[in-house]
Amino acid sequence: MAGTDGFTDALDYPMYVVTASAGNDRSGCLVGFASQCSIDPLRFVVWLSTANHTCRVAHRATHLAVHVLRSDRKGTAAWFGERTGDDTDTFAGVDWRPGPGGAPVLADSCAWFVGRIVGRVGGGDHVGFLLAPVEQGPPDTVRPPLLRFGDVVDLTPGHPA
Template sequence: MTDLDPFTDLLDYPMYVVTAEADGERAGCLVGFASQCSIEPARFMVWLSKANRTYRVAERAERLAVHVLRRDQGRLARLFGGETGDDTDKFARVPWHRGPGGSPVLDEAPAWFVGHVEHRIDGGDHVGFLLAPEATEGFAGDRTPLFTLGDTHGITPGHPAN
């Protein structure tokens, strides 16, 4: 097997908080594997670790909410990346509201979208969720630096990374 680390170690991509709701359960986690994957129709793919509680909720969810964070929102990143929903009710510690389809939307996120789950793709230790955006909100023209992979140093994952 080829080691991809020499390539990926050069990258500093945005991090996202993905939230889900299914059967009255809410979950959310910090995600680095995500990207727009189509322009027309607009589609976005997020990858969730099978070890993560958010994955277990998302596999039953019809929609996911995807949030970007500003670089100065390390507290939110640590909560959603360093705590596990198995032990912590993350939503009791942050302001949020129900978005389209009941999706939990973080009030402090500078931009977010809710997408309908069109497909789930097993990618190994992560599952990809192909999302068709249904609603989005953000601050047009706001070019505040985003929270990136480089900003995650010092956050110990709530679950192993794989």
């Protein structure tokens, strides 16, 4: 089957920081594959790379936190995108608090929600985590420009996809 690089190269989707906690393990990573996938009931799906430390923690977690960043927060994106929880405490020096199910909620986001994991689906080199939102933070009063794929394309990932 022919690749779709020409199609996907044209996309400039929003980026998210997804965080998870299970037992004494916490992890977070920069994610580009995520979307609302149902209106009633409300559902959101986040795709995590199987090579990612966050994916391994998420498999043991009950909840994930999904954060949207403003376009001027590339430093936060780089922190979670260029490091891996395999060898770095990605929460060191980061302002966060525990949310439902222990999912770390970052202070440096313009909007966030915590979702209960209600399903998982394999998708090649990524696993989809189906989330039922249980708590959300108040969004900014003005809709800010969001951090997008084009803003982070120059980052060096903490691990291969």
